Amino acid sequence: MAKPSRRQFLKLMGATGAALLVGRGARGTAGASEGHQVNNDTIGMLYDATKCVGCKACMSACKRVNSDYGSLAFEKAKFDSDGLWDAPQDLSGSTRTLIKLFKESDKKWSYVKYSCMHCQKPSCVSVCPVSAMTRDPLTGTVDYNKNTCIGCRYCQVACAFNIPKFQWDKAIPQIVKCDLCKNTNLVKKGITACAETCPTGAIMFGKRKELLAEAKTRLKNDPDRYMDHIYGEKEVGGTNHLYLAAMPFNKLGLPVLKDEAPAEFSEKIQHTIYKGFIAPVALYGTLCFVAIKNMKKEQAAEGKDHKEGHK
Amino acid sequence: MSHDEFQKHNAKILTPSFVVLLTLTVIGFALIAVRFIWGLGAVSNMSDGYPWGIWITYDVAVGTAIACGGYAMAILIYIRNKMHYHPMIRSAILTSVFGYGLAGFSVMVDVGRPWNSYNFFIPSKWQANSAMFEVALCVMAYTNVLLLEFLPAVLVTLEKTEWRTLQRFMDMLHQRTGIKRPERMDERLDSVKELAAWLKPRLDKVLIFVIVLGITLPTMHQSSLGSLLLIASTKLHPLWHTGFLPLLFLINCMYIGYSIAILESVISSYAFKRPFETRELSGVANIIPWLTVIWLSVVIGDLAWRGQLAAALSFDFYSCFFLLDFSLVAVGSLLLFSGRKRQSVRWLFISAALIVLGGALYRFNVYLIGFNPGKGWHYFPALAELLITVGIVAFEILGYQVLVKILPVLPKLHTREQLDVRQGLAEKA
Numbered sequence: 001m002a003k004p005s006r007r008q009f010l011k012l013m014g015a016t017g018a019a020l021l022v023g024r025g026a027r028g029t030a031g032a033s034e035g036h037q038v039n040n041d042t043i044g045m046l047y048d049a050t051k052c053v054g055c056k057a058c059m060s061a062c063k064r065v066n067s068d069y070g071s072l073a074f075e076k077a078k079f080d081s082d083g084l085w086d087a088p089q090d091l092s093g094s095t096r097t098l099i100k101l102f103k104e105s106d107k108k109w110s111y112v113k114y115s116c117m118h119c120q121k122p123s124c125v126s127v128c129p130v131s132a133m134t135r136d137p138l139t140g141t142v143d144y145n146k147n148t149c150i151g152c153r154y155c156q157v158a159c160a161f162n163i164p165k166f167q168w169d170k171a172i173p174q175i176v177k178c179d180l181c182k183n184t185n186l187v188k189k190g191i192t193a194c195a196e197t198c199p200t201g202a203i204m205f206g207k208r209k210e211l212l213a214e215a216k217t218r219l220k221n222d223p224d225r226y227m228d229h230i231y232g233e234k235e236v237g238g239t240n241h242l243y244l245a246a247m248p249f250n251k252l253g254l255p256v257l258k259d260e261a262p263a264e265f266s267e268k269i270q271h272t273i274y275k276g277f278i279a280p281v282a283l284y285g286t287l288c289f290v291a292i293k294n295m296k297k298e299q300a301a302e303g304k305d306h307k308e309g310h311k
Numbered sequence: 312m313s314h315d316e317f318q319k320h321n322a323k324i325l326t327p328s329f330v331v332l333l334t335l336t337v338i339g340f341a342l343i344a345v346r347f348i349w350g351l352g353a354v355s356n357m358s359d360g361y362p363w364g365i366w367i368t369y370d371v372a373v374g375t376a377i378a379c380g381g382y383a384m385a386i387l388i389y390i391r392n393k394m395h396y397h398p399m400i401r402s403a404i405l406t407s408v409f410g411y412g413l414a415g416f417s418v419m420v421d422v423g424r425p426w427n428s429y430n431f432f433i434p435s436k437w438q439a440n441s442a443m444f445e446v447a448l449c450v451m452a453y454t455n456v457l458l459l460e461f462l463p464a465v466l467v468t469l470e471k472t473e474w475r476t477l478q479r480f481m482d483m484l485h486q487r488t489g490i491k492r493p494e495r496m497d498e499r500l501d502s503v504k505e506l507a508a509w510l511k512p513r514l515d516k517v518l519i520f521v522i523v524l525g526i527t528l529p530t531m532h533q534s535s536l537g538s539l540l541l542i543a544s545t546k547l548h549p550l551w552h553t554g555f556l557p558l559l560f561l562i563n564c565m566y567i568g569y570s571i572a573i574l575e576s577v578i579s580s581y582a583f584k585r586p587f588e589t590r591e592l593s594g595v596a597n598i599i600p601w602l603t604v605i606w607l608s609v610v611i612g613d614l615a616w617r618g619q620l621a622a623a624l625s626f627d628f629y630s631c632f633f634l635l636d637f638s639l640v641a642v643g644s645l646l647l648f649s650g651r652k653r654q655s656v657r658w659l660f661i662s663a664a665l666i667v668l669g670g671a672l673y674r675f676n677v678y679l680i681g682f683n684p685g686k687g688w689h690y691f692p693a694l695a696e697l698l699i700t701v702g703i704v705a706f707e708i709l710g711y712q713v714l715v716k717i718l719p720v721l722p723k724l725h726t727r728e729q730l731d732v733r734q735g736l737a738e739k740a
Contacts, residue, residue, distance in 0.1 A: 123542050129444035130430040148430050151423020153362035154443050160545045162684055165359050166423060168352030173423040255545060255685065266541035267440050269554055284527045287390060291523050294392040
């Protein structure tokens with residue numbers, strides 16, 4: 001009795017394993033661009049670190065325009081008891097965009113701007129269980145809806161750039177991240193607040209194809225000024241926030257990433273297991289069959305015992 | 312599948328351990344109140360770099376694996392047709408009910424906007440790409456399935472009850488305050504009894520379909536608990552980040568499930584002064600090494616294929632934790648390969664404990680220790696955060712302790728010999 005049932009059990013285990021192996025195999029052959037198409041007609045921004053003077057006008061413009069809608073607040077520095085300046089240390093539940101300085105030596109330094117990268121295949125959208133994170137297929141903007149969000153913070157775990165921020169100190173918290181002024185400046189003026197404000201033209205707003213063309217022109221015209229790389233052109237399947245800089249990007253806090261979007265990898269495995277919901281239903285059916293057969297056998301055996309007992 | 316395989320444990324409910332556990336529970340729940348008033352930051356050390364802390368890692372990822380006793384025993388009994396293990400199922404299911412129920416509760420404490428959870432039931436919000444979506448729906452469904460699986464124990468008790476406590480309470484209330492007994496109370500109580508008697512045979516008929524659902528659902532969501540971290544390809548250390556995460560988590564929960572069934576049985580036999588179920592336990596222990604051998608080979612094979620074997624043996628921070636979880640499971644299962652050690656309660660206990668520790672550490676490695684969001688981020692749970700977890704676990708043990716004393720959960724002692732042993736143990740105590 002024991003042997004066939006163990007075999008059945010192992011067969012089930014094997015089936016699960018095989019399903020996973022298929023998922024694994026599919027990943028090996030697929031290229032980076034397979035599965036999702038990069039849409040260059042979507043909107044984004046090009047940040048040129050060599051033009052940025054670190055005036056932080058973009059930061060204050062962002063807060064001025066988005067504070068009510070995006071639940072942003074001013075952050076006091078420790079020494080500043082009167083609250084004269086807004087001094088965020090990092091992106092946070094009160095701050096969507098931030099300028100930082102990286103200084104290697106007195107002659108070698110660079111500013112860098114952090115905000116949502118608006119990925120072409122965003123991890124946060126892929127993992128959100130209730131579709132609170134969405135990507136507008138027309139504009140490419142990755143947006144957040146606090147009225148659906150359950151606050152599970154899976155988007156934070158998933159984002160390779162650590163962009164979504166959570167309001168840890170609030171009883172009614174939400175996720176905070178850039179939405180390209182979707183409901184504020186973009187509606188009123190057709191441009192993001194940071195790009196509109198930048199006095200040196202370090203932030204350029206436009207369609208992704210225009211931004212890429214402009215970046216390539218700058219690289220071509222002034223190759224000594226830049227690292228020969230447009231950060232965000234290929235990273236994680238392409239982002240709509242692009243960077244040019246004079247220093248290696250990972251030194252500026254922008255991680256070295258593969259061209260394949262992490263969401264492509266995870267979705268492929270998840271889809272292989274749950275394709276058409278066939279595997280779970282088949283599993284349930286098989287298990288029901290086995291369990292009922294076993295139960296009947298058991299009842300038959302019990303009945304027999306019973307009769308014998310009466311004899 | 313008869314109901315006389317089980318019995319109530321006849322003992323006092325108010326014991327010293329009851330008071331200790333109750334205190335821990337109260338502290339934990341008070342801190343949960345603090346969390347809802349002043350926000351998550353007031354009680355926890357979680358940050359934007361480590362958005363998931365000890366609650367998700369321990370209460371959910373490890374807690375549900377430990378709660379897989381019911382799942383593992385159901386596979387053994389109904390699928391592998393070992394009906395003589397049936398007396399062990401009810402206590403396994405009861406711990407699963409608590410494990411899963413409280414994992415669900417922890418999630419509600421952990422998420423920032425729990426009032427929006429109804430979106431899980433709105434099809435237009437469904438997001439099938441998300442492993443979290445799958446886990447959430449599956450765990451909710453499974454908790455209900457577990458309650459249904461446990462329902463027979465409640466129905467049997469309802470059928471036979473004489474409502475003595477309630478009657479006494481109503482008498483006392485009448486004496487103290489003069490409130491009269493509601494008219495027709497006895498009639499209504501009788502109709503509850505009748506309903507229970509009516510429902511029980513009907514439930515028994517369809518129960519097998521519920522039980523099988525109770526095997527299918529954990530297979531789905533335990534593997535998905537592994538899938539959750541697939542997307543963190545840049546943050547999870549390559550020792551653990553692999554396409555095999557779902558498979559590894561599935562096998563992991565099975566061997567933890569069988570091991571925890573052994574631990575539970577040994578501990579409750581010891582605590583409730585009942586004879587050890589050595590024969591059943593060594594039978595269960597027989598299965599574990601097969602599962603762990605598959606698991607260990609997948610781990611090694613996968614590391615070799617991805618060229619990470621050198622990293623596994625480099626003895627840096629990550630490698631040490633990897634080797635620890637790996638060797639705990641390996642040593643525990645090596646012990647179980649010996650037929651003689653499987654007959655000894657002490658060795659069964661030690662090896663099961665090693666495997667549970669190793670298996671749980673594996674989940675900690677994947678969710679926390681191997682997770683590195685980048686420079687400048689650190690996480691170690693805050694005291695209040697730990698106390699909330701302790702409070703929830705204390706509540707779990709407390710509930711188990713009380714319920715086995717008011718419902719027929721533990722296996723019935725059959726033979727004269729077993730009853731004598733119980734008598735002897737009780738006298739000694």
